[in-house]
Amino acid sequence: MKNQFLFIRKANYYETDQMGIIHHSNYIRWFEEARVDFLDQIGFSYKKATEHGIDFAVLSVECQYKSMVKYGDTVAIETKIAEVSKTRIKLEYIIRDHMTQELRAIGSSSHCWYDNAKQKPVSLEKAIPELYHLFLSHHNE
Amino acid sequence: MKNQFLFIRKANYYETDQMGIIHHSNYIRWFEEARVDFLDQIGFSYKKATEHGIDFAVLSVECQYKSMVKYGDTVAIETKIAEVSKTRIKLEYIIRDHMTQELRAIGSSSHCWYDNAKQKPVSLEKAIPELYHLFLSHHNE
Amino acid sequence: MKNQFLFIRKANYYETDQMGIIHHSNYIRWFEEARVDFLDQIGFSYKKATEHGIDFAVLSVECQYKSMVKYGDTVAIETKIAEVSKTRIKLEYIIRDHMTQELRAIGSSSHCWYDNAKQKPVSLEKAIPELYHLFLSHHNE
Amino acid sequence: MKNQFLFIRKANYYETDQMGIIHHSNYIRWFEEARVDFLDQIGFSYKKATEHGIDFAVLSVECQYKSMVKYGDTVAIETKIAEVSKTRIKLEYIIRDHMTQELRAIGSSSHCWYDNAKQKPVSLEKAIPELYHLFLSHHNE
Numbered sequence: 001m002k003n004q005f006l007f008i009r010k011a012n013y014y015e016t017d018q019m020g021i022i023h024h025s026n027y028i029r030w031f032e033e034a035r036v037d038f039l040d041q042i043g044f045s046y047k048k049a050t051e052h053g054i055d056f057a058v059l060s061v062e063c064q065y066k067s068m069v070k071y072g073d074t075v076a077i078e079t080k081i082a083e084v085s086k087t088r089i090k091l092e093y094i095i096r097d098h099m100t101q102e103l104r105a106i107g108s109s110s111h112c113w114y115d116n117a118k119q120k121p122v123s124l125e126k127a128i129p130e131l132y133h134l135f136l137s138h139h140n141e
Numbered sequence: 142m143k144n145q146f147l148f149i150r151k152a153n154y155y156e157t158d159q160m161g162i163i164h165h166s167n168y169i170r171w172f173e174e175a176r177v178d179f180l181d182q183i184g185f186s187y188k189k190a191t192e193h194g195i196d197f198a199v200l201s202v203e204c205q206y207k208s209m210v211k212y213g214d215t216v217a218i219e220t221k222i223a224e225v226s227k228t229r230i231k232l233e234y235i236i237r238d239h240m241t242q243e244l245r246a247i248g249s250s251s252h253c254w255y256d257n258a259k260q261k262p263v264s265l266e267k268a269i270p271e272l273y274h275l276f277l278s279h280h281n282e
Numbered sequence: 283m284k285n286q287f288l289f290i291r292k293a294n295y296y297e298t299d300q301m302g303i304i305h306h307s308n309y310i311r312w313f314e315e316a317r318v319d320f321l322d323q324i325g326f327s328y329k330k331a332t333e334h335g336i337d338f339a340v341l342s343v344e345c346q347y348k349s350m351v352k353y354g355d356t357v358a359i360e361t362k363i364a365e366v367s368k369t370r371i372k373l374e375y376i377i378r379d380h381m382t383q384e385l386r387a388i389g390s391s392s393h394c395w396y397d398n399a400k401q402k403p404v405s406l407e408k409a410i411p412e413l414y415h416l417f418l419s420h421h422n423e
Numbered sequence: 424m425k426n427q428f429l430f431i432r433k434a435n436y437y438e439t440d441q442m443g444i445i446h447h448s449n450y451i452r453w454f455e456e457a458r459v460d461f462l463d464q465i466g467f468s469y470k471k472a473t474e475h476g477i478d479f480a481v482l483s484v485e486c487q488y489k490s491m492v493k494y495g496d497t498v499a500i501e502t503k504i505a506e507v508s509k510t511r512i513k514l515e516y517i518i519r520d521h522m523t524q525e526l527r528a529i530g531s532s533s534h535c536w537y538d539n540a541k542q543k544p545v546s547l548e549k550a551i552p553e554l555y556h557l558f559l560s561h562h563n564e
Binding site: 012013014029032033036045046047050071072 | 294295296311314315318327328329332353354
Binding site for chain 4: 028032
């Protein structure tokens with residue numbers, strides 16, 4: 001199965017800061033966009049997961065900034081599953097300039113599956129088995 | 142009754158853009174902060190309203206930018222009720238530099254009361270009479 | 283000449299608020315995205331303007347919210363020039379759901395041309411005549 | 424010397440997401456607010472550093488989310504210097520609920536000193552010796 005997915009997006013003007021670069025906090029939002037797009041690509045949208053009452057609660061995020069993204073640049077964000085279990089998933093992201101392929105940032109996010117009605121973490125295998133098996137099949141061996 | 146209320150806040154670095162000024166979209170968020178603080182000041186918090194199941198749905202916003210706010214500046218936002226009825230409220234905001242009193246922006250927002258359970262606009266007089274009468278008493282004649 | 287331009291974009295999860303809808307402040311950012319895309323479409327990118335030392339200083343914005351945008355929705359933003367002169371431009375935006383064409387919001391933004399080096403407004407006809415004439419030719423009679 | 428600093432702030436409505444909690448990306452912005460406030464508290468504002476032509480380029484950030492912050496909550500962010508050298512600084516942040524002291528998040532950010540004119544990293548000891556020695560004196564042994 002395919003285990004790398006690309007999400008392409010332009011850096012917005014309102015995402016710049018007075019250093020003339022994209023403010024670092026926005027990368028965390030871009031990871032979310034890439035994550036959502038990744039779910040679309042594997043065929044089970046995040047929206048569909050939320051309609052099952054399941055959110056991907058964020059346990060942690062981290063990002064290492066390698067070079068600056070400027071307004072008008074287009075970035076390509078590569079997402080892959082680093083770890084997956086019944087209760088957790090860790091995704092890794094690599095941001096590159098879409099034109100030059102220069103490395104911009106590397107990051108990751110860890111999540112548990114959270115049942116909104118019960119207000120507690122749940123086993124994805126029980127909550128949405130279809131999605132759990134999709135993750136397993138796309139996990140990078 | 143008092144009909145003008147001040148909310149003081151610093152401009153954040155992450156709110157700047159590459160022109161070296163606060164990005165204009167943030168003023169709309171500052172209006173919300175001032176609105177929430179205004180409700181705290183008149184004694185009926187927005188959180189309390191939401192606990193009654195009532196949100197202030199935003200019907201419109203507008204802002205006229207008069208001079209630039211820079212990172213590190215502190216602004217004072219004056220909020221007052223321009224119009225209030227059973228079904229709507231219009232608030233006006235004046236943003237000034239807190240040190241120099243120089244005018245930065247003028248804006249307004251219009252709202253209806255929205256019942257989250259019923260998913261429709263409601264009369265505030267019926268939904269939260271206490272808040273409706275607070276608004277009336279603080280309305281600037 | 284063509285006088286209406288469409289910009290398509292998805293509503294992001296991080297743009298939602300606890301009412302379960304896209305927070306109203308984001309529409310002001312979407313207008314900027316649509317504006318930047320409009321400039322790309324007419325053939326003179328905003329980035330190119332800034333490289334001439336010219337920014338589009340925002341004089342005012344306004345938005346009327348007609349119906350709610352939810353996470354996962356795709357919106358189509360139509361941009362057109364409402365007014366243009368040597369010193370100012372007013373753009374109008376109509377946001378519709380891209381699937382249903384339901385009206386979501388109507389708004390506008392007014393701008394002057396700002397010379398970053400001189401730190402003052404300038405005539406676009408003098409600063410970037412090519413762009414000024416592009417605007418004239420795309421102005422909706 | 425004092426080596427822990429508190430920054431208090433309320434969670435804003437516009438920072439919530441449709442899960443009904445503060446969106447995780449905002450914590451990265453709050454770290455910046457706490458960092459700026461920390462610099463104010465030790466007596467050398469970030470603004471003053473930027474006036475020396477020095478920015479704190481962000482090398483990395485990370486955040487572990489321990490429990491949810493909701494709209495209306497007030498958080499207390501404790502900042503301390505984890506590591507400091509002539510070329511780098513690492514700050515650690517602990518976010519707690521200001522009322523209950525319940526742990527909300529733990530994070531950190533790493534920075535180098537960046538000369539905006541030269542467009543390259545510099546030694547803080549050479550660029551702003553006063554600030555470098557302030558950091559040393561507040562470093563938690």
